[in-house]
Amino acid sequence: MNFKQAINENAQLKAMYERLVIKTSMGRDMLFNMEFSTDKDFLTKQYELTSKCQKFLSSINNNKKMLLECVLYDIHNISGSLKLIERNEILDDIGLFEIKAFCLACCELNKLLKNLDYKDFLLNEFTDIINLLDPEGNKVRQFYVYNAYDTRLSNLRSEFEKLKQTDDNQVANIYNEILEIETIVRKEICSKIRPKIAELQKAVSQIALLDISVAKAELNVLFNLTKPKINDSGITYKKIFNPIVQEHLKKHGKTFQPIDINIDNRTMLITGANMAGKTVILKTLALNQYLAQFGFFVASESADICLTEGILTSIGDNQDENQGLSSFASEILTLNNIVKQVKTKKRYLVLADELARTTNPIEGIKLLNGFITTVNLGNSFAVVTTHYSNITASCLRMRVKGFINKNLTPPVSIANLSDNIDYSLIEDTSNEIPTEALNLCRLLGVDETWLNNCN
Amino acid sequence: MPFISNLLNYKSISFVGMEKNAGKTEVLNYVIKRLNDYNKKIAVTSIGIDGETLDQVTQTSKPRVFMYPDSLFVTSEKLYSKKEIVSAVEDVSHYGTSLGRLITARTKSFGNVMLSGPTDTIRLKQLIDYMADKSDICLIDGALSRKSFASPSITEAMILSTGAVVSASIEKIVQKTASIYEMTKLPEYNGSIKEQLFNIKHGVFAITENNELIDLKIPSMLMLQKYKDVIFSKSKTLFVPGMITDKLLELIATQKDKNDFTLITKDFTHIFTNELNIRNFLRNGGKIQYLYKTNLLAITFNPFSPQGYILDSRQAIDKLRKKIPLPIHNIREINN
Known part of the structure; x- marks a missing residue:
């Protein structure tokens, strides 16, 4: 799966991408085509590039930062033009201008990045190409077929200028002659650029990588992200948080409570009252795993994670009436897909929210037990949330702590409720599940007759 | 000509026609020529697609804009290749229009260009700011058309062209032009x-x-x-x-x-x-x-219609002057 497919599948990853400021079109192309990576060396390298850029950005002043931004924003992707030259086609003035501007930008970037001190970003300055495209040595960011290219041009052009004002028949001839000479000049220029195509293409990739690394570094600062460590055994986060939810809460003057989580080969079963943030935990785990394996830093104080082949989720209602599927059937098919993948013994991160919640609890518990047992046979990491009790399958039971203050007086607004919940996870040794739904209803101020009739 | 010296007070001016063939391009050409006499560095672009050699609606030939050396113009990739002038590319936009990306070029000789520009107001504003940095005065070939989202009113001043193309009746022309003028006066x-x-x-x-x-x-x-x-x-x-x-x-x-x-x-x-x-x-x-208030400086009148009839300029201009307290010029006279 590449990054473009991933952001279409995961809304929170897309939200992160929307906050990532990619400045060049080649950077965007490279990022979109980046694969969900299981290559430890590749990812370590990505993290290192991001670190270097972050350190560099913090060492320069705002003016320089702006200048870097401007240079990056201005760079055109010349890959298309290079392909044309490769196919022996002749570029027009616009294409040649873009190549010249690109080479000038390379010089500028080298100057700006002098202190970055990283050889991967050291660009070729293409002095010969700049000289080729700047025969008058003006060093200006412009291009046309200069008179200096051909001694005939100057005369023909001034003659054309004079005759243009008259009705002389010669005008068309002279004009065509000028066009012919210009074409020959452009052809020569292209043939001189041709041997440099590989080097130019390399510079395009370098700039793309630089652009992505700088954008990732800026994202790190924006959300206070951290570099993950990579291991072979489990997924451990200290103070993991969800940057998107956190940003939303911040807007309303609230804070996100980070939690610690430690996932090993046992399936983790999370219980907790309604509104206790179980779904957010799953979404946060998914987002962070995506971030890490696309070479981003992650949202936690520290992270030590194991790379997976993919993230398999069953979160939210996939009910699709068009396909004639009920929410139950749709969920079961999703889960069945997950089971099939897990049975291949490849390592996945499996995240299932309130598994089998849309059917009767007696059979729901059976389905949940069966799922956990089946997933345990594979090699994957799994986190499942539930409201069901009496789960007998082998798993690590965790519970969201829940309400701190039991003596709230109803009605309490939803916003205030969240202030009274401790979202942290604790190990749960009992087989009981928290029965706080009725209490919650009371706090939300639901109809009294209804509540009284419940008991 | 009187109104040229007025123009020198502004960094950006748009030229807008009540209809196609109302003569705004002729006015634009005239202004470019006169500003060149004043040794002003000018930059020219247009709003949206405005560059067919033949007007698709009336099949009349579309005048090109005549430029002098060391001026800036912005047009689209497609129309850039149709220029009859020596010019150097100075910038290429990252975004495209229906006629390709926008090219900013500096003229190296005399000659005709065809203009095309951004289709929305924000990009037009950015372009004007960019051109203003590199020139003394920006001229925008504008459009009074619902096809264009870009507002010519973001320029500091505007010149409106009216003429025989609006109607065969002088009364109608005066009434329609005066109505537009009234609209520009709203707050x-x-x-x-x-x-x-x-x-x-x-x-x-x-x-x-x-x-x-x-x-x-x-x-x-x-x-x-x-x-x-x-x-x-x-x-x-x-x-x-x-x-x-x-x-x-x-x-x-x-x-x-x-x-x-x-x-x-x-x-x-x-x-x-x-x-x-x-x-x-x-x-x-x-x-x-x-959101954008228009500063209408002057109105030009074109007595010729593409259908072939010619109106009495003096009578029309007199009537326009009675209704509109702005300088009103006959474009057939300003060219001399």
Whole structure:
């Protein structure tokens, strides 16, 4: 799966991408085509590039930062033009201008990045190409077929200028002659650029990588992200948080409570009252795993994670009436897909929210037990949330702590409720599940007759 | 010529025609020539697609813009290749228009170019700012057309071209031109949420007394009938970024409480209604306000129509002057 497919599948990853400021079109192309990576060396390298850029950005002043931004924003992707030259086609003035501007930008970037001190970003300055495209040595960011290219041009052009004002028949001839000479000049220029195509293409990739690394570094600062460590055994986060939810809460003057989580080969079963943030935990785990394996830093104080082949989720209602599927059937098919993948013994991160919640609890518990047992046979990491009790399958039971203050007086607004919940996870040794739904209803101020009739 | 010295006070000027062939390109060419005499560095572009050699509607030839050395012009990739001038590419836009990306070029000789430019106001504004850095004065070949989202009114001043193409009757021309002039005189909107409005391109919005902006979720002014219960549900002040239409004014006129509505739109080019409806609306205490106020400097009159008839210039100009307190010039005379 590449990054473009991933952001279409995961809304929170897309939200992160929307906050990532990619400045060049080649950077965007490279990022979109980046694969969900299981290559430890590749990812370590990505993290290192991001670190270097972050350190560099913090060492320069705002003016320089702006200048870097401007240079990056201005760079055109010349890959298309290079392909044309490769196919022996002749570029027009616009294409040649873009190549010249690109080479000038390379010089500028080298100057700006002098202190970055990283050889991967050291660009070729293409002095010969700049000289080729700047025969008058003006060093200006412009291009046309200069008179200096051909001694005939100057005369023909001034003659054309004079005759243009008259009705002389010669005008068309002279004009065509000028066009012919210009074409020959452009052809020569292209043939001189041709041997440099590989080097130019390399510079395009370098700039793309630089652009992505700088954008990732800026994202790190924006959300206070951290570099993950990579291991072979489990997924451990200290103070993991969800940057998107956190940003939303911040807007309303609230804070996100980070939690610690430690996932090993046992399936983790999370219980907790309604509104206790179980779904957010799953979404946060998914987002962070995506971030890490696309070479981003992650949202936690520290992270030590194991790379997976993919993230398999069953979160939210996939009910699709068009396909004639009920929410139950749709969920079961999703889960069945997950089971099939897990049975291949490849390592996945499996995240299932309130598994089998849309059917009767007696059979729901059976389905949940069966799922956990089946997933345990594979090699994957799994986190499942539930409201069901009496789960007998082998798993690590965790519970969201829940309400701190039991003596709230109803009605309490939803916003205030969240202030009274401790979202942290604790190990749960009992087989009981928290029965706080009725209490919650009371706090939300639901109809009294209804509540009284419940008991 | 009198009005050239007036132009020197402005950094950006748009040229707008009441109809195609009203003569705005001739005025533009004249101004470029005169500014060159004043040794001013100029930059020229256009709003949207405006570069066919043959006018697709009337099949008359479309005048090109004649440029002098060391000036800037902005046009699209497709039209850049049709230039008859030596010029150097100085910049290429990252975004495209229907005729390709926009090319900024510096002229190295005399000759004709065809212009094309951004189609939305924000990009036009950015382009004008960019050109203003590199020149003394920016000239924009504008359009009074509902096809264009870009407002010529973001320029500091405007010259309006009218002429025989508007109507065969002098009375009609005077009436229509005077009506446009009246529209340009309406005030600017200066509410506290003005900044928010600039970026909105579509829909209809209510602005409450507390300056709250509410999207009424009406996709198009053409679908007004379907949404007539929603449109006045929140406030009597509406922001209409697209266009103010007869439908809208008629709908207001049929309300029980039809008085004291305020309509806000981008500029006077976004009003597409007949005069009667507007007058009726204003008489009922209605207000129209603009995000961009137009500074109309002068009006030019073209006595020739593409259909072939010629009007009596002196009579037409006299009548225009009686209705409009602005300099009014005959373009057949300014060229001499």
